[in-house]
Amino acid sequence: EMQRKDIIDDVTYSRRIQNAIMPTTEIMSSYLSEHFLFFRPKRIVSGDFYWIASKENKVILAVADCTGHGISGAFLTIAGTAFLNEIVNYTTIDAAEILNQLRIRIMRLLNQKGLEGETADGMDISLVIIDFNNLTLQFAAANNPAYLIRKDGSNIDLFSDRMPIGIHINFAKPFQNQNYIFEKGDVLYMFTDGYIDQFGGPNDQKFRIKRLKELLHEIYLLPMNEQLKIIESTIDKWMGYRDQVDDILMIGIRL
Numbered sequence: 001e002m003q004r005k006d007i008i009d010d011v012t013y014s015r016r017i018q019n020a021i022m023p024t025t026e027i028m029s030s031y032l033s034e035h036f037l038f039f040r041p042k043r044i045v046s047g048d049f050y051w052i053a054s055k056e057n058k059v060i061l062a063v064a065d066c067t068g069h070g071i072s073g074a075f076l077t078i079a080g081t082a083f084l085n086e087i088v089n090y091t092t093i094d095a096a097e098i099l100n101q102l103r104i105r106i107m108r109l110l111n112q113k114g115l116e117g118e119t120a121d122g123m124d125i126s127l128v129i130i131d132f133n134n135l136t137l138q139f140a141a142a143n144n145p146a147y148l149i150r151k152d153g154s155n156i157d158l159f160s161d162r163m164p165i166g167i168h169i170n171f172a173k174p175f176q177n178q179n180y181i182f183e184k185g186d187v188l189y190m191f192t193d194g195y196i197d198q199f200g201g202p203n204d205q206k207f208r209i210k211r212l213k214e215l216l217h218e219i220y221l222l223p224m225n226e227q228l229k230i231i232e233s234t235i236d237k238w239m240g241y242r243d244q245v246d247d248i249l250m251i252g253i254r255l
Helices: 002-021 025-031 070-092 097-107 209-219 224-239
Strands: 036-038 050-054 058-066 122-131 136-142 144-151 155-156 180-181 185-192 249-252
Touching: 002 070, 025 050, 036 050, 036 224, 050 070, 050 249, 058 070, 058 185, 058 249, 070 097, 070 122, 070 209, 097 122, 097 136, 122 185, 136 144, 144 209, 155 180, 185 209, 209 224, 224 249
Parallel strands: none
Antiparallel strands: 036 249, 050 058, 058 122, 122 136, 136 180, 144 155, 144 185, 185 249
């Protein structure tokens, strides 16, 4: 019993460190005026993380899901955050190039050389560079799509490259950029797979991306804090008595 309590105390303390590394509410609000953040780890610490920075009058935002949840995933979130800070300080800001650089560092950290039978640890991530002055958006992603709803209700799927940050059959292939022009009032949604993979509903099935998109279309015109309430209550109702399957992370931004 004593040992179990020690472990829980230890992990709870780790959460304080992880929370200290993630951007605070104040930092998020200083970069993004209208937004919401829905972050609900499955365990005490999380394998999902979000990261934000600003450079050359642009905002860079990433939403990521590291292999595993709980402690194993949390280790990688700390490395991912540190690497992103380093990359943004030293390289030109280009979404795909940031992911290329992140992959090099994660593979080096995990000693991944592309050999048979290596552990396939790493992360799925989507990264956006928003220029609020020129109304441009650059997007690149590893296994983690995003969704943009125009203020007129039309929508754009921001696709992701089908490879993770880490070892993969395609690890020599560079990531691709997608460039968009947005209008004030468009809403961008970035999320990891925890929300859509959550089991529940009358038939005990996954929530799925289709259902999420339908929900977002119903609520995208509402104020961001109201959207957050609906997104939370929808998944709570969906889950019912079931356990949370994975870490949940979703960020909505009115551009």
